[in-house]
Amino acid sequence: MFKPKFQTWYDYEMVVDAGLLFLAANKINLPHEDYPDRVPATLKAIKLFIEYLENGGMLFDELTQMDIRQIHHMVFEDTYHAGSYRDITVTVGGNKTPDPAFIPALLDPLFPVGPQSDLEKWYKEFEECHCFVDGNGRVGGIVLAVLSYIRSNGESILVPCQ
Numbered sequence: 001m002f003k004p005k006f007q008t009w010y011d012y013e014m015v016v017d018a019g020l021l022f023l024a025a026n027k028i029n030l031p032h033e034d035y036p037d038r039v040p041a042t043l044k045a046i047k048l049f050i051e052y053l054e055n056g057g058m059l060f061d062e063l064t065q066m067d068i069r070q071i072h073h074m075v076f077e078d079t080y081h082a083g084s085y086r087d088i089t090v091t092v093g094g095n096k097t098p099d100p101a102f103i104p105a106l107l108d109p110l111f112p113v114g115p116q117s118d119l120e121k122w123y124k125e126f127e128e129c130h131c132f133v134d135g136n137g138r139v140g141g142i143v144l145a146v147l148s149y150i151r152s153n154g155e156s157i158l159v160p161c162q
Helices: 019-029 039-054 065-075 100-110 119-129 136-151
Strands: none
Touching: 019 039, 019 136, 039 065, 039 136, 065 136, 100 119, 119 136
């Protein structure tokens, strides 16, 4: 099981206004069988990730695989696979996912996520890697939502249509 080893971004308090962010958290979770159970954890992850970025905790070009794993850990902390890359092959929508041995190589080109990165393209490629047993869409959706929210100075937010 993945356990964060360092002080993590989700140790910060939540101070971001929740209106637009709640809608994003809701939409990110809507197509999933456990809806609405993970909406609160998704909203918490979104708010804390935004606060962390706004307080200079990380620059855009420093979004790492560890950050992705920490987001997953926050949303799925009640599961055995929280924050851990999968070590099994899973089937999604009738399609087998890439062999787990290839996950690091598939993810490497996606990082860092820089200020000029095409977020929609990043999301699609992240989803194709399917690095977690479950929650790939939600983690990718959180990254898409947060980075688009920061880029727009809180004016708008992108969420995936899963």
